Amino acid sequence: MSRHPPLRGRTAVITGAARGVGEQLARSLSARGARLALVGLEKSELARVTESLTGEAEHWHADVTDAAAMLRTARLVEERFGTVDVVVANAGVAAGGLFRHSEPDAWRRVIEVNLIGSANTARAFLPALLDSRGYYLQIASLAALAPAPMMTAYCASKAGVESFAHTLRTEVAHHGVEIGVGYLTWTDTDMVRSAEQDSTLRELRSRMRWPANRTYPLAPAVDRLTTGIERRARHVYAQPWLRAAQLVRAALPPAAARRARRALPALEPASAATPTTLLGAGGAANEVGGADGPR
Numbered sequence: 001m002s003r004h005p006p007l008r009g010r011t012a013v014i015t016g017a018a019r020g021v022g023e024q025l026a027r028s029l030s031a032r033g034a035r036l037a038l039v040g041l042e043k044s045e046l047a048r049v050t051e052s053l054t055g056e057a058e059h060w061h062a063d064v065t066d067a068a069a070m071l072r073t074a075r076l077v078e079e080r081f082g083t084v085d086v087v088v089a090n091a092g093v094a095a096g097g098l099f100r101h102s103e104p105d106a107w108r109r110v111i112e113v114n115l116i117g118s119a120n121t122a123r124a125f126l127p128a129l130l131d132s133r134g135y136y137l138q139i140a141s142l143a144a145l146a147p148a149p150m151m152t153a154y155c156a157s158k159a160g161v162e163s164f165a166h167t168l169r170t171e172v173a174h175h176g177v178e179i180g181v182g183y184l185t186w187t188d189t190d191m192v193r194s195a196e197q198d199s200t201l202r203e204l205r206s207r208m209r210w211p212a213n214r215t216y217p218l219a220p221a222v223d224r225l226t227t228g229i230e231r232r233a234r235h236v237y238a239q240p241w242l243r244a245a246q247l248v249r250a251a252l253p254p255a256a257a258r259r260a261r262r263a264l265p266a267l268e269p270a271s272a273a274t275p276t277t278l279l280g281a282g283g284a285a286n287e288v289g290g291a292d293g294p295r
Contacts, residue, residue, distance in 0.1 A: 006230045008033030011081040015064050015121055016091030018045035019282055020189035021139065024222040025088060030055040032226065037077040037084070039064070040091065041285045064091045064117030067124075074124035084128035086229055088182075089118040089161070090139045093278045093286050094154040094191055096201045098268065106278055107153045109286060114157035115164070122168060126177075133176035135232045137225070138165035142185040142212065145245055146252035149204060149260045169234070182225050183246070184238040186215045194279040204263060211241050 012029050016022040017038035026036050026049055036057035040046050046059035058080055062069045077084060092114045095106045118138060129136060143155040144162040162181055169179035186192050192215055195201050221238035228236030237243045245252065278286050 005033050007086075009035070010085040011035045011037060011077070011083055012086035012088065012229075013037040013039060013077060013084055013125060014088045014090055015039045015117070016282070017049060017059070018042040018285075020191060021184070021187065021218070021222060021225075022088075022090045023049050024218050025090065025225060026053060026057070028222050028226040029086075029229070030057060032230070034086070035081055037081065039073055042282070064089075064120055065112045067120045070120045070124040074128065077125075078128055083132050084125055085132045085134045086137070087121065087125045087129060087134070088137045088139065088225075088229070089121045091117050091121070092139065092157075092191075093282060094151065094195070095278050096150050096195060098150055099152040102152070109278065110153035111157050111160075113286060114154070115160040118161045119164060122164075126172070129177050130172070130175050135178045135180065135229065136165075136168070137180045137182050137229055137236065138162070139182045139184070140165070142183060142242060142245060144183070145242075145249045146212075147256045149256070149264060150201060178232040178234070180228060180233050180236055182228065182236040182238060183242045184221060185212060185242060187221050187238065188215050188218045191279045191282060204267065208259070211239075 007029060010033075012034045014022050014026055014029075014036065017026050018040040019042070022038075022040065026038055030036055030053040033055065035055060036050070036053060038046050038050055038057065038059040039062050040059070041061065041063060043061050046061065050057045050059045058077075060073045060076060062073045064070060074084075093110055095102070095110050099107075122136060125136075128134070138161050140162045141154070141158040143151060144158040147155050165179050165181045172179065196215070216239050224238050224240075225236055235243075235246070237246075
């Protein structure tokens with residue numbers, strides 16, 4: 001182990017920190033000595049996570065889709081900690097269902113939280129990262145590489161944030177700011193467990209080829225993200241096989257289309273009859289405009 005761990009005494013901001021990947025990442029970074037600034041919608045959950053950390057931490061209630069709120073939060077974080085060294089744009093939601101039957105408001109909210117929210121996060125904290133020559137990690141997904149039927153908004157948003165992060169890197173690299181993209185597939189979080197309760201999504205997943213048809217444990221995935229943050233990596237793969245998926249990404253859309261042609265005729269009626277909702281308790285918090293979601 002290094003005598004001077006790279007995260008000790010550094011300030012890390014995590015959006016979507018109330019549960020799931022954000023919560024586990026807060027614990028992992030805190031254990032490595034980082035000071036944590038947690039941002040999210042669910043006040044009581046953020047407080048719970050903050051109080052459970054062993055190191056220095058504070059939380060702020062903010063909606064990443066509110067650009068002014070994120071700018072205020074960035075100022076408050078700097079006032080509290082003096083510097084920002086790492087920012088993880090993790091806040092995200094998902095909604096399932098066929099596009100032509102989807103609720104426009106739910107579809108739009110996925111884009112706003114995942115894509116616009118990430119841009120708002122970067123815009124708010126970039127001045128501090130320029131000062132510290134820091135590191136920004138954008139959480140993306142296998143959905144950025146391969147289309148998933150009935151997840152049009154999620155796939156569009158994750159492809160968008162991947163491209164956004166790669167482009168932002170070209171603009172700030174000469175300032176010493178590093179930009180990384182973190183890729184995850186189905187990981188054991190509240191949002192994924194909610195998706196597995198949807199019979200149509202569950203059936204579609206069961207027809208995917210291994211290793212994409214299983215859910216992976218959260219802790220090892222977050223450990224890999226943490227290591228990527230320590231190394232200021234350009235690409236971080238929470239599940240190692242995603243590196244191979246990156247290499248063959250051009251072949252993934254036609255393969256997904258072939259599987260969908262076989263599966264969707266039998267699944268369309270049930271999907272059309274199912275209302276579009278944001279998945280999981282985090283999604284519920286977004287649907288009520290930032291109030292505390294169910295625990």
